[in-house]
Amino acid sequence: MTDAEPGALMTAEIDQQPNMLATIAQNRADIAAVAEDIANHPPRFALLAARGSSDHAAIYAKYLIEVLLGLPVGLVSPSTTTLYGARPDLRDVLLVSVSQSGGSPDLLEVTQAAREAGARTVAVSNTPSSQLFAAADLAVDIGAGQERAVAATKTYTATLLSLYLLVDAIRGGKGEAAADIGERAEATLRDSADQVARAVDRYRFADRVVAAARGYSYATALESSLKLAETSYLQTRAYSGADLLHGPVAAVDEETAVLGVTSTGRGGDVMGDVLAAVGDRGADVLAVGSAASRMPAALRIDVPETVEEIAPVLEILPVQRLALRLSLARGGNPDNPRGLHKVTKTR
Template identity: 65%
Template structure:
């Protein structure tokens, strides 16, 4: 009896994403009901609590809330509640807790305490019967279905789409910019096979990776660094394009691999000048996104053009494929990253 092929679970879950998106769009009415409650309560600002990949989804939501709703938004430090016992006044505040498992004790405690302090609490999770869902006032199911691989793929992208549909509905939108995402996701997966394979060939023996993006795509860059670290054990760091130029670029040289994420829009335009500096230092650059071909890079992995605010939902797909391919090429099994479990419990 032979062992199962390395990465077969994560590969299947990456390929499942167009169907997951279609399922989420079909259930948009339930998300809109949650959004109507938020709109009626008229929060004065929003807070987001999350860990791991969900923290990157929360970063994406922060941009959505600040740009589309024009509300100030911030990322919570759970330890201020769980370790230090802080009890801020959260009256008229929206707290969105993002967790695919809904099982991390710190996120459950933060949500429970926030609700007691007056916040409107919303759990965004792939586990509707979780402890997190039990303590939150409202819940959004990301509809991704069971995820076997330890590294999150379909739960991450489904969470992005669920957050977009929620925020868009709060502002009275119809989700029109998301309607084509199932088809665009399938197109992205099909068209990215060859350029991803080329990127894997170039980066098989790299040791250091820097990922970068601006605006909405900064969440994709952060998720890319995590995926490369947890599946290929690379030293991977993520910086916004602006922060990269404020010091860390000094460490970039011809031994550095750089993954740049850029969609059409303000964020992608701002990334172009960053890549000019990075390229001049001899780094090997792989560019991903609908604006990838406008950037100076060794490999361009394009995705279909969309409204900028939904681009992260599909631009992360070739990034997931890159993480899978590199892990297998380097002799690892991305389904079973060493030292990691599917549900991480922290306090």
């Protein structure tokens, strides 16, 4: 397959992830140094700023920080800074700006303004030469290497793993739970291939997809929805499983495909009732995750079991491949979706 063939770039970048993740897990020194600085300046609370796929990674980090560090966390609305000129008092606050490209003007402005307002600022990006890195007090290079396909794949999982290692190191951990993440990622892609192929055959003519999850995996539901929308132009929505049952479930019917992310742990444990409810309404359910075999679903994509807080690094891998192959089956080119660019400039 040459780079010019549709899907060649996205295919290569999906396949690079096991080795990339193993390398990130093994080379923790820079992340540990940033974590030590944060631990030595304990914040009152944390704020997260991001856009797009990076926003989903930030939501994952929100769960990590609240659960593992016991700190309250908020998601920044960049426009309050860029459009409305808000300048809240951020003394003793940790602000983490997540941008794979480091090229979002609004995140740069948010980071600069937060630093001026007294926050301890951290940039998490794949571009150490970016202005965002220069603007922050501290920086984490996620080390994914160049990503050429428009749809983010390896930069997304690299961001997730880097954020996990950062939070784990702040609490004094050494990343033990992620030590074999490369092997688990390789097993995920290898062992899910046939299940992904069956899902492609089943959903290639779908028009509407709802993704749902609870807990840490909510970030995976959000990213799954985005990947399917941007590569296959599907009408997609993502919900917390709890929110789905609080109203939106009324729009679920026989014409709806539901992708339920269900890994072993507290979040996955409560997804059984959610998937049963949408199944009762006639939805075609695909369960993805290490708890998929226990879920009421028409199709399942299994993922190796790991501790719940790093399951999102693995869960998204077969969904990336599903998005890739659905796009190709529907006549698209996932490397270059129409109307999209690698870096989106917003303010």
